[in-house]
Amino acid sequence: IGNTNLTLNNYSVDGLNSNNTMKYVDIDGDNSTFNSSSANLTFSTENGAIPECSKVIYAGLYWTGRSSNATESPDTFNVTKGSVTKTFNKRKVKIKGPTAGSYTEVTAGTNDIYYPYSSDGLMYSAYAEITDYVKLNGVGQYTVADVALVEGNGGATGFYGGWGIVVVYENSKMKWRDITIFDGHAYVAGSTASHEIPISGFNAVQTGAVNVKLGLMAGEGDRGISGDYINIRNAANNSWSALSHTGNTTGNFFNSSIQTGGNTRNPNLVNNTGLDISMFNIDNPNNSIIGNSQTSTKLKYGSTQDTYVIFMAAMAVDAYI
Numbered sequence: 001i002g003n004t005n006l007t008l009n010n011y012s013v014d015g016l017n018s019n020n021t022m023k024y025v026d027i028d029g030d031n032s033t034f035n036s037s038s039a040n041l042t043f044s045t046e047n048g049a050i051p052e053c054s055k056v057i058y059a060g061l062y063w064t065g066r067s068s069n070a071t072e073s074p075d076t077f078n079v080t081k082g083s084v085t086k087t088f089n090k091r092k093v094k095i096k097g098p099t100a101g102s103y104t105e106v107t108a109g110t111n112d113i114y115y116p117y118s119s120d121g122l123m124y125s126a127y128a129e130i131t132d133y134v135k136l137n138g139v140g141q142y143t144v145a146d147v148a149l150v151e152g153n154g155g156a157t158g159f160y161g162g163w164g165i166v167v168v169y170e171n172s173k174m175k176w177r178d179i180t181i182f183d184g185h186a187y188v189a190g191s192t193a194s195h196e197i198p199i200s201g202f203n204a205v206q207t208g209a210v211n212v213k214l215g216l217m218a219g220e221g222d223r224g225i226s227g228d229y230i231n232i233r234n235a236a237n238n239s240w241s242a243l244s245h246t247g248n249t250t251g252n253f254f255n256s257s258i259q260t261g262g263n264t265r266n267p268n269l270v271n272n273t274g275l276d277i278s279m280f281n282i283d284n285p286n287n288s289i290i291g292n293s294q295t296s297t298k299l300k301y302g303s304t305q306d307t308y309v310i311f312m313a314a315m316a317v318d319a320y321i
Contacts, residue, residue, distance in 0.1 A: 002164030002217070002258065003037035003265045004272040005147045006065070016224050017158035017256075017273040023151050027266050028143055033094065033103075034079060034086055036145035039265045041098075041167060043139055049173040051139055058168040059134035060181070061106060062312055063093050063147050064125045064219040064275070065161025069154045073122040075115050079150060088148035090115050090124050093163065097133060098140025106130060113311060114185035121157055123219055124148075125185050125311035134167060141266075157220070157307065160274025164217045166314055175211075178202035178319040186301070186310040188228070194302030197313060204294045205318045211281065212290050214243070215314035218276040220307060221254025227304030228254045232282065235291035240300055245280035254308045276308075290317060 009021040024035035043051035067073060067090070075090045094103035108126040115124040142165060149161035168179050180201045188195070204210045214232075221228055230253050231240035242250035247257035256272045258265065260279045284290055290297060301310060 001039035001041050001142065001260050001263050002162060002277040003039045004162035004269065004275045005035040005037050005144070006149050006159060006161045007269065007273055011271070013270050014224055015271060015273070016222050017154065017160050018156055018222065019153065020158065021153050022159045022273065024149065025267060028145060030145070033145040034081060035147060035149060036143055037162065037266065038141050038143040039260070040141050040263050041139050041165070042263055043169055044171070044174060046175065047173040049171040054169045054171040056131065056135045056167060056169050059129070059131045060166050061095065061128050061130045061163065062125065062183070062217055063144065063163040064123065064309070064311060065147055065149045066121065066123045066154060066157065066159050066220065067148055067150045067161070068122050069157070069159070072118050073116065077148070088146065090148040091126055093147050094145040095130065095133065096143045097137025098142070099137045103145060104133065113183065120187040121189070121220070121307055123187065123309045125219065125309060127183060130165070158274065160220055162272065162275035164277045164312070166215060166312060176319040176321045177316045179314065179316050181312070181314045183312045188301065188303050188308050188310070190303050190305050190307045192303060194300050197299040197301070198296065199299060199313070199315055200296035202295060202315065202317045203320050204290055204292060205320045206293050209318070210284055210287050210290045210292065211318045212284050213279065213281050213316040215279040215312070216276065216310065217312040218254050218308050218310045220274045220309060221256060221276050222274070222306055223256045223271050225306040226252040228252060228306040228308060229302060231300040232289055233298040233300070234289050235287060235294060241289060243282065245278050247278070254306065293320065
């Protein structure tokens with residue numbers, strides 16, 4: 001799940017965050033926060049599974065943004081709105097779960113993940129494990145506030161920012177799956193060569209169909225700029241298959257869309273101006289993408305025009321037990 005905390009001052013479905021004035025999204029009615037958005041966490045009812053009986057195994061909170069259009073982008077900076085001045089820290093955000101009455105501050109670790117000062121388009125990504133917090137709060141609405149962002153015009157690249165949460169859970173009625181999660185900070189400049197991400201650590205079911213689900217989080221992919229893509233290696237290991245979901249295309253994968261299996265959001269925008277979060281099934285006809293007993297694969301990403309950053313990839317594969 002996840003959402004954007006920055007939007008166009010004059011919102012349009014096809015508007016770009018580049019060379020346009022951006023403003024905070026702030027839905028929480030709390031005067032102490034400058035930006036906030038929410039998304040609802042729900043669990044599967046596969047095979048009659050009762051969501052309240054599902055057990056959280058792991059949860060990770062990510063946030064990302066671009067908060068400077070100068071030559072430098074410090075980790076901390078001040079923002080003034082009206083008579084209030086707030087000090088933002090890229091490594092800190094606030095979260096409020098469904099059973100929480102107030103916000104809890106979350107801090108990213110020293111190496112989690114990357115905060116460029118004068119390079120890589122000044123786009124940063126942050127991470128913190130929040131497993132215990134999600135176990136305590138369960139399903140329902142999660143609000144994340146005060147991501148370190150600025151309003152205004154961010155020039156040719158533009159300002160953007162938002163957050164996402166990946167949750168792994170189990171239920172005795174659901175099918176066995178291997179879940180692998182990889183994160184980092186892959187900066188992709190427009191018109192660059194392709195790069196590969198090796199995915200391993202799973203053991204696909206030995207017989208029958210192999211169902212595959214992929215989750216991705218990325219920043220700064222523009223809706224109106226094509227040429228960005230992500231492919232997956234096929235099972236025979238000699239060609240690539242271009243990926244897409246219902247909210248994008250193979251030729252414009254990172255297009256500021258949030259597709260997370262019907263989980264509700266506030267605001268629920270089509271154009272999230274630089275934030276991509278997706279969770280979708282990969283077509284695997286005749287196990288041509290992931291075969292029986294397969295244990296690894298590769299993703300390939302690149303761009304002929306758009307600039308973006310990928311910071312999380314998760315894969316679920318029908319597993320052999």
